[in-house]
Amino acid sequence: MSKRRIAVIPGDGIGPEITKATIAILEATGFEAEWTYLDAGLGAIEKGLEAMPETTIDAVREIGVALKGPTTTPSGGGHSSANVTLRRRLDLFANVRPAQTLPGVKGPFADKDIDLIIVRENTEDLYAGIEYQAHPDVAQAIKVITRPGCRRLVKYSFELAVRQGRHRVTAVHKANIMKLTDGMFLEEFYKVAQDYPQIKADDVIVDNCCMQLVTRPEQFDVLVTENLYGDIVSDLCAGLVGGLGLAPGANIGENCAVFEAVHGSAPDIAGRGVANPTALLLSAVMMLRHLGFNAQADRITHSVQRVCADGHCLTIDLGGKAGTREYTEEIIVQAG
Numbered sequence: 001m002s003k004r005r006i007a008v009i010p011g012d013g014i015g016p017e018i019t020k021a022t023i024a025i026l027e028a029t030g031f032e033a034e035w036t037y038l039d040a041g042l043g044a045i046e047k048g049l050e051a052m053p054e055t056t057i058d059a060v061r062e063i064g065v066a067l068k069g070p071t072t073t074p075s076g077g078g079h080s081s082a083n084v085t086l087r088r089r090l091d092l093f094a095n096v097r098p099a100q101t102l103p104g105v106k107g108p109f110a111d112k113d114i115d116l117i118i119v120r121e122n123t124e125d126l127y128a129g130i131e132y133q134a135h136p137d138v139a140q141a142i143k144v145i146t147r148p149g150c151r152r153l154v155k156y157s158f159e160l161a162v163r164q165g166r167h168r169v170t171a172v173h174k175a176n177i178m179k180l181t182d183g184m185f186l187e188e189f190y191k192v193a194q195d196y197p198q199i200k201a202d203d204v205i206v207d208n209c210c211m212q213l214v215t216r217p218e219q220f221d222v223l224v225t226e227n228l229y230g231d232i233v234s235d236l237c238a239g240l241v242g243g244l245g246l247a248p249g250a251n252i253g254e255n256c257a258v259f260e261a262v263h264g265s266a267p268d269i270a271g272r273g274v275a276n277p278t279a280l281l282l283s284a285v286m287m288l289r290h291l292g293f294n295a296q297a298d299r300i301t302h303s304v305q306r307v308c309a310d311g312h313c314l315t316i317d318l319g320g321k322a323g324t325r326e327y328t329e330e331i332i333v334q335a336g
């Protein structure tokens with residue numbers, strides 16, 4: 001039988017280090033793939049290409065599944081973000097970001113039983129990139145929210161809740177102020193919710209949501225929200241469960257899925273062999289489940305839980321002393 005093809009974008013900064021670690025762990029569980037390596041980010045720009053080259057977009061579209069390391073977006077210089085381009089061009093409308101307490105991971109919320117999923121809209125909102133200089137002293141940006149965009153995102157979040165046996169979906173918004181845009185999002189949320197009477201549907205204003213997340217995070221189940229709120233709230237949730245080194249994500253479209261960590265390219269620690277690969281590894285676990293390789297996904301998940309609970313081989317961001325290589329070897333041993 002031919003191997004499953006998977007596109008790999010190692011990316012910039014710590015990207016290549018954590019991608020190598022993740023693929024080593026996947027292969028150690030017996031998962032075989034034909035990995036197709038693609039350019040993107042600063043590395044692509046340095047080769048004279050676009051931050052997200054057409055060849056990379058075409059290859060991901062054709063292969064249908066990609067594992068992506070973080071890419072650096074240079075400030076200024078007119079380069080658009082590789083991530084925003086990929087998500088918009090492949091219409092990866094849902095950004096799924098789970099946040100789950102791991103045993104043994106220390107932090108102010110370690111005693112809370114957090115197990116929530118943020119479903120963030122990925123192509124609209126202020127990230128549509130429509131900015132202009134209205135006057136030398138006034139810059140403006142346009143927030144784009146569409147009814148079909150809201151509908152498909154909300155439907156995806158309820159379907160996800162059903163698939164995962166979850167009980168509640170909460171819309172996060174600011175409809176009290178943004179009457180038309182967030183008002184439309186909320187209206188569509190409650191319309192779609194009628195098709196899922198078995199799931200509790202409610203809503204919360206984004207500022208109150210942040211306060212609730214740091215006081216009673218365990219109350220939340222699935223949160224569905226627009227692009228900007230989702231970007232911010234998902235980093236907050238990553239902080240609740242141990243930091244960016246542990247926060248996975250998936251960008252889902254009708255025909256394509258790109259799996260990547262929430263964090264960026266971490267230039268401050270790149271090349272030092274200390275990056276925590278767990279966020280990308282757990283993104284790869286989401287990829288395995290997407291492809292139906294549930295046994296391998298379970299083995300890796302249990303291994304991460306065991307290594308974290310044991311606490312002897314944690315990376316520096318989690319208060320340990322292990323480098324990327326030692327941690328990766330330990331995950332492989334425990335997954336054995």
Ligand SMILES: NC(=O)c1ccc[n+]([C@@H]2O[C@H](COP(=O)([O-])OP(=O)(O)OC[C@H]3O[C@@H](n4cnc5c(N)ncnc54)[C@H](O)[C@@H]3O)[C@@H](O)[C@H]2O)c1
Pocket residue numbers: 014069070071072073074083244245260261262263264265266267268269274275276277278279317
């Ligand atoms: N999906 C993506 O490709 C993506 C996402 C966010 C930011 N970025 C880009 O990444 C670059 C750097 O952004 P930033 O510094 O704001 O955010 P960042 O997420 O790269 O880093 C924030 C902090 O978290 C730490 N950190 C992040 N991931 C870690 C890991 N796996 N292990 C240990 N520590 C980790 C870093 O060392 C840093 O101190 C920017 O160019 C930004 O545009 C890319």
